[in-house]
Amino acid sequence: MNRLFYIGIAIAAVFILAALFAPFIATHDVAAQDLSLRYASSSAVHWFGTDALGRDVFSRVVYGARISLEVGITVVVVSSIIGIVIGSVAGFYGGLIDKFLSGYLFNVFLAFPGLLLAIAVVAFLGAGLGKLILALCIIGWVGYARVMRGQVLKVREYDFVQAARALGASNMRILFTHIMPNAVQPLIVQASLGMAGAVISEASLSFLGLGIPPPAPSWGTMIEESRSFDILYNSPHVFLYPALAIALTVLAFNFIGDGLREYLDPKQRKR
């Protein structure tokens, strides 16, 4: 494991702890406004200062971690399950089923630029947490399905699968107890990078005003509210902290994904 992997784990751990214990860490109510204290800079009371409505930026960043990771984890879990099932079916059964799934369905979903599909779904359905997660799962599953299909194609030729078949195991049993556990390993890399992708996508949609509606402290919304010329000029801290939070989170999961990939693929390790 390279050093960046451990740095990634450390940063991710900080954000996960922040998300889990947000109510204990946050110093203020995230929605509490104090219009006499707009754009205050860092102080002992407001560690990261306050925003346009006098809300505490530190508390909002901490609760933002909750939204980001909640969306990220849900999207990764749901889309990887869908991807694993569809990818396994395509790889295991082959033939017409595979032709339809990997030849047609995968291509359709890969043909949409990811963010655009999410924007389209949210634009027609309306904004909200559930719809956002739905949109991100719709664009997310195909990546897992592709990797899984390739893995299953490889694993199903192994001797132990032949042995299980010779023992009279059913297709379902072979697929679920013999092939899947031996095929999912590379998906860990995909999941880690997918986590980074989901965090960015959630913030992007919130930034565009298509994610979680405003009073909720999404990092994307916070950045959108603080990127005007005046605010950047007079009180850049309102922009800086949420930007830093999202950059660090994404960087952490990318470090973890890269580290895992190198670890699992010895060919890359030598470089």
Next chain:
Amino acid sequence: MKYKLLNFIRQLALMLLVIWTVVSLVTLLIQLVPGDPATGILGETATEEQRANFNHHHGLDKPAFFFSYTNESGLVWNGADNQYVNYWIGVLHGDLGRSFKTDQPVLDMIVARYPATIKLALAAMVIAIGIAIPLGVFTGSRKNSLFDNFGSFVALLGISLPTFVIGPFLVYIFAVQLRWFSPIGSANPEDIVLPAFTLGAALSAILTRMIRSSVIEELGEDYVRTARAKGLSERTVLLKHVLKNGLIPVVTVLGLQLGVLLAGAIITEKIFSWQGLGLLLLEDGINKRDYRLVQGCVLVISVTYILANSLTDYIYKKLDPRIRLS
């Protein structure tokens, strides 16, 4: 030869099938809108007659699809005069319907804004290549040096920083502090610099990583040893031999990324108020609930994306004979 032609036809058929599905999905998406579009546009106070006129004008009074299903009457066949078929007939005649808001033809609105987006995407690509080739070759040829580690770290940073963080950050440095560029707009020719850098940042990071590993791989090949044994300078070996072979995978990524850039321009256009297709989709389409316009924009962007990808695939196979044979 016969095999090649067959393969080409198969690819073309797949591309058309994918386009058909995408257009169909876009056509049917409008049925997902909660409530009905007429109320969204005309407001709650509109009379029944106004709503009926609106629906008739935009063809929304027709059934949605060939058949419909309700609990009372079960499966009903609606015939060929439905919204799905009519939208398709329009698309094939180059007519994407009329805007719900302004009643202008959607295609005209898109054509007016598309060039700005293409210009931005191409500028971003030029900047990305300009950064990635020198950086990639330099880091790759000095593998594991301090400079390589630093360069690789910067590249990973470029991938991890989302557009909406890079954009305002560049605005802060170059528009707020240094005052070299104006923060938004596209009035002056130099106004493209910040948006193009913002849009191209991620691509330049991806390309740098690719070129680096490609250079490392090529440096281990026999022809490099031969070239060195001939007494060529390291510079000639790198630029004349290694780079030429190392750039083939880059061509693919560039093609695939052109589509990503066109689609990803939405965020950059919002940051800099760049009057392109993305802003049209976002501000005139989604924010004003002009669903016909949203349909048109999504359709045009995704079809461009599919065409760019298919073309890249085709060119890539021409460029590298190894892929053609396998």
